[in-house]
Amino acid sequence: MGKILLGLxxxxxxxxxxxxxxxxxxxxxxxxxxxxxxxxxxxxxxxGGPPRVTGPDDDPAFLREIERRRRDAQRRSDEGRDPGxxxxxxxxxPEPV
Numbered sequence: 001m002g003k004i005l006l007g008l009x010x011x012x013x014x015x016x017x018x019x020x021x022x023x024x025x026x027x028x029x030x031x032x033x034x035x036x037x038x039x040x041x042x043x044x045x046x047x048g049g050p051p052r053v054t055g056p057d058d059d060p061a062f063l064r065e066i067e068r069r070r071r072d073a074q075r076r077s078d079e080g081r082d083p084g085x086x087x088x089x090x091x092x093x094p095e096p097v
Contacts (some may be wrong), residue, residue, distance in 0.1 A: 056062045
């Protein structure tokens, strides 16, 4: 009796999977009739306009400011002076790594 129930369960699962796949393909093609009652999710429209800034590392103004600071620090170290120094002492700070 157990083998018969197992066989029926397997046949039922295979039948369900087959109809599920057929319905899914029909929904993708835009077919009508039947269905699971669930709406197919529409495609998202592509974003228009300029890309939005999501963080400071994506912000062009922030990146320009970082680059400007790096160039200024490099220029000061090349000239052998660092007017600010650590904590405003006027002495050169540690070598950059």
